Amino acid sequence: MKNRILSLVLAVVMLMSVGSIALADELNLAQLPLTTEEGATVSILGMNSWYSTVDLTDAPLLKELADRAGVTIDWTLIDPTVYSDSVSPMLASGKDLPDILEMPDLDLNMDYIKSGMLEPLDTHFDLMPNYVAFLEKNPSIKGSLTADDGHIYYVPQTVVTHSYQPVMMYNMPWLEKLGIEAPTTLDAFVEYLRAIKANDMNGNGDPDDEIPMSIQSAFLPYMFGPAFGLDLVSGFYADDEGVVHYAAYEKEAYKAYLTFLHGLYEEGLLETEFTSLNRDQITSRCANDLTGVTFDFSWQMSNLYSAQYPNYDGTVGIIAGAAPLSGEHEGFYVARNPISGVFGINAKSTNIELAVKFLDYAMSEEAQDLYVWGLEGLTYEVDDTGARHYLPRCTEDTIWYQGLGINAPNMPSQQSTPATDVLLPEWHVKNDREFEVPFMRDPYPTVYSTPDEAAITSMYLVDIQTYVDERAVAFICGYADIETEFDGYIATLEAMQIEELLKVRQAQYDRFAAAL
Amino acid sequence: MRNASQTIVHSAEPGRKKTLGQLISRDRHLMLMFLPVFLFYIVFCYLPMVGIVMGFENFRMGSGFSGLFNSEWVGLKWFKQFFDSVFAWRLIRNTFLLSFYSLIFGFPIPIIFAIAITQMRARRFAKVAQVITYLPYFISTVVVVGMMTNFLSPSNGIVNQLIVKMGGKPISFMSNPAWFRRLYVISGSWQSFGFNSIIFVAAIMGIDPSLYEAMEVDGASRWQQIVHLILPMISETIILLLIMTLGNLLNVGFEKVYLMYSPAVYETGDVISTYVYRQGIENHNYGYASAVGLFYSAVGFVFVMASNYLSRRVTGSSLW
Numbered sequence: 001m002k003n004r005i006l007s008l009v010l011a012v013v014m015l016m017s018v019g020s021i022a023l024a025d026e027l028n029l030a031q032l033p034l035t036t037e038e039g040a041t042v043s044i045l046g047m048n049s050w051y052s053t054v055d056l057t058d059a060p061l062l063k064e065l066a067d068r069a070g071v072t073i074d075w076t077l078i079d080p081t082v083y084s085d086s087v088s089p090m091l092a093s094g095k096d097l098p099d100i101l102e103m104p105d106l107d108l109n110m111d112y113i114k115s116g117m118l119e120p121l122d123t124h125f126d127l128m129p130n131y132v133a134f135l136e137k138n139p140s141i142k143g144s145l146t147a148d149d150g151h152i153y154y155v156p157q158t159v160v161t162h163s164y165q166p167v168m169m170y171n172m173p174w175l176e177k178l179g180i181e182a183p184t185t186l187d188a189f190v191e192y193l194r195a196i197k198a199n200d201m202n203g204n205g206d207p208d209d210e211i212p213m214s215i216q217s218a219f220l221p222y223m224f225g226p227a228f229g230l231d232l233v234s235g236f237y238a239d240d241e242g243v244v245h246y247a248a249y250e251k252e253a254y255k256a257y258l259t260f261l262h263g264l265y266e267e268g269l270l271e272t273e274f275t276s277l278n279r280d281q282i283t284s285r286c287a288n289d290l291t292g293v294t295f296d297f298s299w300q301m302s303n304l305y306s307a308q309y310p311n312y313d314g315t316v317g318i319i320a321g322a323a324p325l326s327g328e329h330e331g332f333y334v335a336r337n338p339i340s341g342v343f344g345i346n347a348k349s350t351n352i353e354l355a356v357k358f359l360d361y362a363m364s365e366e367a368q369d370l371y372v373w374g375l376e377g378l379t380y381e382v383d384d385t386g387a388r389h390y391l392p393r394c395t396e397d398t399i400w401y402q403g404l405g406i407n408a409p410n411m412p413s414q415q416s417t418p419a420t421d422v423l424l425p426e427w428h429v430k431n432d433r434e435f436e437v438p439f440m441r442d443p444y445p446t447v448y449s450t451p452d453e454a455a456i457t458s459m460y461l462v463d464i465q466t467y468v469d470e471r472a473v474a475f476i477c478g479y480a481d482i483e484t485e486f487d488g489y490i491a492t493l494e495a496m497q498i499e500e501l502l503k504v505r506q507a508q509y510d511r512f513a514a515a516l
Numbered sequence: 517m518r519n520a521s522q523t524i525v526h527s528a529e530p531g532r533k534k535t536l537g538q539l540i541s542r543d544r545h546l547m548l549m550f551l552p553v554f555l556f557y558i559v560f561c562y563l564p565m566v567g568i569v570m571g572f573e574n575f576r577m578g579s580g581f582s583g584l585f586n587s588e589w590v591g592l593k594w595f596k597q598f599f600d601s602v603f604a605w606r607l608i609r610n611t612f613l614l615s616f617y618s619l620i621f622g623f624p625i626p627i628i629f630a631i632a633i634t635q636m637r638a639r640r641f642a643k644v645a646q647v648i649t650y651l652p653y654f655i656s657t658v659v660v661v662g663m664m665t666n667f668l669s670p671s672n673g674i675v676n677q678l679i680v681k682m683g684g685k686p687i688s689f690m691s692n693p694a695w696f697r698r699l700y701v702i703s704g705s706w707q708s709f710g711f712n713s714i715i716f717v718a719a720i721m722g723i724d725p726s727l728y729e730a731m732e733v734d735g736a737s738r739w740q741q742i743v744h745l746i747l748p749m750i751s752e753t754i755i756l757l758l759i760m761t762l763g764n765l766l767n768v769g770f771e772k773v774y775l776m777y778s779p780a781v782y783e784t785g786d787v788i789s790t791y792v793y794r795q796g797i798e799n800h801n802y803g804y805a806s807a808v809g810l811f812y813s814a815v816g817f818v819f820v821m822a823s824n825y826l827s828r829r830v831t832g833s834s835l836w
Contacts, residue, residue: 092580276778469779469782
């Protein structure tokens with residue numbers, strides 16, 4: 001008798017849960033909590049915070065996410081600056097890996113996919129309503145993530161692509177002092193640098209302490225490449241006719257680009273230490289009002305660079321963005337691809353179902369809201385009109401704010417322009433729409449390689465990039481003579497099978513273009 | 517005495533060899549002491565050698581240890597790729613030259629220094645000098661390279677400020693390929709000459725003082741003492757150390773090169789071990805990296821064999 005009642009109760013409970021699953025499915029929502037099992041754990045391999053003094057292991061927002069899901073997260077967090085070097089060997093050994101894996105790269109050669117270590121997620125799409133909805137909304141991302149066997153193995157972390165990207169930033173008071181507008185051509189730009197060198201711009205009585213331009217060497221291609229018609233950032237790029245080029249193999253344009261930079265270097269406008277300059281040094285130059293122009297991710301403009309100046313009041317930018325430089329070619333900025341990282345599920349995991357559900361929940365709108373806004377009362381408050389405002393501590397105490405797990409790098413978060421706008425002062429948002437967004441050009445698309453293409457790419461590309469990098473420095477600094485040695489450089493690239501690679505890239509681009 | 521008699525007793529029983537078990541039980545304490553060393557070599561030196569097979573196959577990612585035996589076999593493909601690569605010759609040259617210069621310039625300095633320090637009359641000064649010179653040996657490589665980067669910085673490094681004060685143009689030491697080997701060798705000898713001189717100092721101290729007295733009685737000058745007494749007396753130590761260093765000739769320190777170099781100085785600074793690191797760890801071309809590493813080890817093996825042979829011929833003593 002007792003047993004019969006028990007089974008009846010069980011049957012009712014089961015029926016109810018089936019019903020609610022069906023309901024949840026209709027609403028396109030995952031059912032929370034994801035599991036009722038006591039002590040259910042999902043292990044995750046991911047990046048720790050980019051702030052070296054912040055540890056995300058116990059981040060309150062990530063804990064909140066786990067609590068809502070009804071699971072405990074067992075983190076393996078690794079310093080993002082060495083993420084790839086530390087994680088690649090772990091993945092290669094394939095032993096004792098966590099359930100969810102944040103991959104060290106986008107796996108465009110499908111090394112990891114082909115190895116069979118990842119669970120094809122599309123076979124679990126019945127458990128992933130949030131992700132399915134996301135893919136429906138973003139067909140191009142779906143296209144990029146579909147491997148050549150038709151399966152989808154990864155959940156993406158996405159970023160803003162056309163706003164808050166690397167742009168020119170000028171010292172506005174200096175421009176005003178010289179009575180000029182922000183330069184838009186290479187010639188006007190060089191004149192500006194010369195003027196800085198000749199004058200005592202910061203008015204401290206020493207005409208020689210100004211450093212005309214402070215650019216990390218990684219940004220030089222962003223800054224000057226477009227004026228020569230080159231997208232050196234992507235390396236490979238397609239022209240208007242859909243023909244793929246390799247920027248550092250463009251005989252005329254790349255030579256002109258190097259010659260121009262060598263000229264700047266010789267004249268002392270490009271500092272001798274440009275290869276080792278870092279953001280901290282540039283920041284300290286701003287604090288001492290020593291530099292006239294920099295080039296960096298736009299979102300550094302207000303809260304990092306302008307904030308260094310004692311007279312910055314938050315309403316007008318001191319270091320502010322401007323249009324790109326044009327030369328023989330119309331200038332542009334290089335946008336980026338939306339997928340910044342991917343998460344996969346360990347096929348050998350004993351916990352695949354829960355891991356799939358959790359990864360899906362981490363993609364949900366609810367989770368996204370948590371990544372961006374945090375929790376009411378903790379990070380934001382809601383005013384009478386229903387609008388949200390960050391609490392003052394969010395901007396005052398960066399370490400605390402980051403420690404909460406805001407926009408955590410170990411979650412499949414989706415950056416969005418509106419969510420970024422609210423973090424920045426009004427002038428900066430306006431500056432972004434006016435001088436940056438209109439000039440952005442799409443980078444070379446993210447396309448998976450076929451096995452044959454991957455073999456060719458991994459055989460030749462690394463050596464080619466190494467060679468291009470070191471020759472670029474040699475030509476700019478004058479260790480190698482552009483006039484006499486550039487032809488040899490091109491010949492070496494040919495010997496390194498650049499043409500073979502171009503064929504591969506052309507085929508990939510054609511596939512991509514056909515799929516559009 | 518008891519031991520001796522025991523030995524006699526044992527040898528008096530010919531034809532009855534001890535079994536392995538008996539041998540082990542007799543030497544169990546020695547064996548136990550040897551065990552950690554044995555395990556160390558097995559675990560860290562011999563077991564990883566199985567990974568050499570990766571150099572002949574297309575290693576499947578994520579397949580772990582078993583992947584070593586069921587990945588696609590590609591034979592000598594990676595070796596061919598390496599020797600066809602434009603970097604092969606440069607890497608071999610850089611590796612060899614870096615070690616060679618370190619040896620040529622680094623080896624004589626500790627000897628000269630040891631002689632100088634032992635000839636000094638002011639003993640206290642000599643002691644202090646010795647301590648000061650061997651201290652840098654204990655600074656970690658990261659710190660040394662950090663110091664170099666700071667001191668040699670073109671804009672605010674002390675060296676370049678001196679150059680500018682004297683009317684010169686600042687030199688970007690760390691990003692100029694022409695300077696890489698010099699900096700590597702100079703900083704290397706600076707760091708180690710004090711420490712390396714200890715063994716020579718000991719050898720010189722070991723010379724019988726009556727020999728000096730005899731030379732002084734004969735009217736030999738200091739210089740003559742050095743040339744005709746000290747150098748011949750320590751020549752065996754010098755040769756032994758030289759041969760041992762030769763065996764390690766190709767072992768350029770990966771850490772130091774890795775910390776010092778950048779794409780700007782790959783031309784002279786990129787060595788086989790850093791290339792293997794970039795290919796293997798950074799770009800997961802495990803098969804290719806293993807093949808290059810294996811080639812490197814093979815060359816290193818030849819050097820060790822040759823120096824051992826030389827040592828046996830020259831000094832009569834060798835490792836095997």
